[in-house]
Amino acid sequence: MEILAPLLQYLISGLTNGAIYALIALGFGIIYNATTIINFAQGEMVMLGALCAISIYHVNPSLPLAFAGGVAMVTVIGLVFERLALRPVRDPSPISLIIITVGGAVFIKGIAMLLWGKDPYSLPPFTSNVPIGLGPATILPQNLWVLGVGALLVLFLEAFLRLTLVGKAMRACAYNPRAARLVGISTGRMVQLSFGLSAALGAAGGILIAPLTLGVYDMGTMLGLKGFSAAILGGLGSILGGVLGGLLLGVAESLASGLISSGYRDAVAFLILLVALFIRPQGLLGGKQ
Amino acid sequence: MAVNDISFGVPAGLVKAVIGPNGAGKTTLFNLITGFLAPQRGRILYREQEIQSLPAYAVASLGIARTFQLVQLFDHMTVLENVMVGRHRLSRAGLFSGGLRLPWARREEAAIRDKALEALEFVGLADRAAQPAAVLPLGLKRLLEIARSLASEPSLLLLDEPASGLDRVETERLGEMILTLRDRGITILLVEHDMSLTMEVADDIAVLNYGRLIAEGPPRAIQKHPEVIAAYLGTDWQG
């Protein structure tokens, strides 16, 4: 019994972080599906989401407005990024794209530092800040918001891809771009859409955790890397895989810092990634490479 | 999926052509033979040795060379260097011996250069040796690819649509080249859409359609084969 009590707490904390990783992983997956590009600047979208929302909140203290505004602003940034940094690329080999998006991430982070300064900012929780007892563990309402909105976003995304015409077109693009073009789908438009969508998802994740983690210009890098790890863990491009990968990674991390050593927490996360890459590079739910 | 239940042989020292409409599985067949794809079932024998499970480089080191339908040159290297890579399997200088320019490695390097120039001369590209491969017109790129394959001294050479993009004169020269190579004892497996070329150089023809072998035989017989005519009717028969 003594052992069980902290375990539940680790689980809660792991799932909350994992939900954010999952949202970021989905962002990676969406772009990868449409373009086979890995956008290393994905983590910066999370940071931008949090900071934009905080800025909006400072002007007009309304959380729904801050959320919507933050997501909208970052979506635009995602589209602009695609237009300026990726559309003109002359040699779309992985190595060029990695360097370009890594450069983009560094660049965006630098700009954010100039705009927002180096101080962290806080965003109030969406609803009350009183912890809820859950047996031996406690949970904050904001944790529930993260998990709930995260789940909703995943469902929305799945429905969008499966049920709407645009979503189907996107999947067609991913499956066979040439065939998609033949039936009149504009692949360029789909690529744009994928960047917008993944930026929006990242931003939403950033705003959701901002009340828990604060917003600061350099928060995106590590989140981006963890999100990518989650995406690979689950299988690049698989929605369910991304969610699973994110949650697994979050929980593993939390258990590692609780049960093994808190100092090696990030090391454990990346070790899991390495092992996964070596044993099953296509990911838990990924198809063949 | 693309290729199913094919069984045929390539007699040593002859030119065998594989023809068939687009999507018939010709390139897939090439990829299977050269180790770029692994067959799900069946065997590929080369000189009585099973090679279907070998990786591409191992197949190559047995003396099986190929060209590509979409030319795959080393764009950022010179024409000569492209061909010199062809000697890879026949030379052995490593990081240290090459980096330290040991005497034997230098001798080997000189030999590689001579052989490469020889191959370039054969295809008539010797005067372009110092140019970057990327600047060559498509026709010459195809020739360079052939020279590169030849530099590896293959006993079996697979040519994947070598004449596409060549003009009439170039195609004729290609035909002569293929025959010369055959006379030198190199077995050639050819995929080609240009029927006049195929008929001219092939000793034997296999016809694929929808991943199946529908006919096999000498050129004259194939031209009259009813199933072949049916398969090509209304399609891109370019003969």
Add this chain to the structure above:
Amino acid sequence: MKSRASLVLVAVIMAGLICFGAAGAKAEKKPYVIGGIFSITGPASYLGEPERNTMEMLAAELNAKGGIKGNPVKVVIYDDEGDVTKARLHAEKLLKKDQALTIIGPSLTHTSMAVLPITQQAKTPLISCAAGIGITSPAKERVWTFKTAQTDAMAVSRIYQYLKQHNLTKVAILTVSTGFGVSGKEQLTKQAEEYGIQVVAQEVFGEKDTDMTPQLTKIRGTDAQTVICWGTGPAPALVAKNMKQLGVTIPLIQSHGAASRKFIELAGDAADGIMMPAGKLVVYPLLPDTDPQKAVCQEYDKKYQAQYNKPASSFGGYAYDAMMMLAQALEKAGADRAKIRAALEQTKNFVGVSGVFNMSPEDHNGLTPEAFVMVKIEKGDFKLIE
């Protein structure tokens, strides 16, 4: 290979860059050159930025008053980004190129450690703004090195004094895995015995970590009576929030690294009840008028606010003290490094922002635990405990 062309290109560009750099080297002879190396960008920018601002502000002020002994003061400040290579290069540049009489900084313990071998070798005083005790001790080996930041040992003994008074004997410590946290952890475990305190849990967190609930959950499972958190930046605020989330009700004591208004702002309502040792700058309005530091802190804060529109921070205070102390030494010694060093070493009863300094050949920091006051946060503001 086109190596000849590239060789020429390489040579020309490198030579050009170096000449460009060299062009700046021809400085005027007159002014007193004071070097500064701070972590202005990078993870420790919250230290370096106020330090640079303070140094620039004081230099302008000194020059407005006609400089020191009629010589204008020229400050040359470089950013080390928290990186030892950069710090080393900048130190070399300040020593060899800018001919600095004294260097203030670096902001961090590890960058200070990387710099001090060459400042010692060049017989140039270095006034570090970092906390690590190893920077100025052993004093015999650190002849040319001083520092103005209070050492962790003082903060720790301040905390333990308080715990002892209140009969709290079991503590859990939670430290950040940076030099600051590691040195804090060292002191916390080392001094515990002396005060009859038992460390029942030792946990660490990363500088950029955003969730410390696993560590705190583990601590919750122990019989600790107090949690001591040693960190800087946003993480300590998150620790406070996480503790509230977990319903851990034992008192939380933060280090002086968290003693700023920003901490209260970030931690929000979770800040209530948290205690910490703080430099007096943070709470100077609460100090009795008899406290000599009150006026100094007030003056610094007012000036800083006026110029940068932000409250002054203890970190900037380290640079403030270093600069003021150095100005005093320069006044006495002139442009002679050995004399400056001697003057710095003889500094007595210097009332600074970070405490009252009494330097000596054995002590190149010159502060006592009295440099700290214990404060508690109540209703979003600091309150003195004693």
Add this chain to the structure above:
Amino acid sequence: MRLPRLLNRWLLFTAAVFLIALLMENEYYLTLLNFIGIHTLLVVGLNLLMGYAGQISLGHAAFFGLGAYTSGILTVTYGLNPWLAMLAGMIISGVAAFLIGIPALKLRGYYLAMATLGFGVIVYIVFTEAQAWTGGPSGLAGIPALHLAGLSFDTPWKLYLLIWMVVILILILSASIVDSRIGRALRALHDSEAAAESLGVNTQRLKLLIFVWSALYASLAGSLFAHTMNFIAPSSFDIMFSIKLVTMVVVGGMASVWGSLLGAGVLTILPEVLVFFHDFEVVIFGGILMVVMIFLPRGLVRGLLDLKEFRRYKRQGGAFPV
């Protein structure tokens, strides 16, 4: 005929290196050049991997760090001879690269980038957390200078001679490798892995070989760094440093040994020259990476040289490659 010309070129370069040093009136510039030398070693190695083999490593700082820490720990804690420690560092780095490389190089593009990056993060954390060995974030002090037959390399001048001697040797070695059979195979697999395989190049093995090789360079650079600084701390070996190395390769030009020297030089000097824009430094780094890769995917110098060369041949009717 070829050998004397080659020798000539290198003698010229060696002479230039020492002439430049003599012109430096100020020891600070020597220190700067020393760091440029160390960075050049790293960049040449990374360039063999990125520019020639077309594989990316976002964790090269880890091998640099392994070299530095092995040298540091073995000399400080165990009093080992620095040269032996340097060798030990290279062995450890090489083995680490081999173990990471076997599985990682089977992976392509993104996976390799992520695997090396993950490895880099783990190694960095170990440097920080294994305080008993590494001294943790506060660093490892008191690393002795290298010495040879009574001569101790402890001043910028002596270090300059040592470091640049090593740099020149490594540059010669690397340039020869690039021009040799292995170098050709590397460049070939970058342009077309399929074609290289079809000619008998075992691309998998070759990638692994060059990955380990470049890790050895990095380790060597790390050891020199440790003995130059006499002090090391984990912050020198973080991801950002790996990214800076990639930037150096990109600026210097992929597949260009000389470009590596330039890339390391420019990006080491640039922050010194632009010291008053330091807040913009990251933005500038990021911007350089993006703009160069978008418009000159083979890097700045190599890209410009290519442009010139291809313009020359364009009249003969070739297509313009990227």
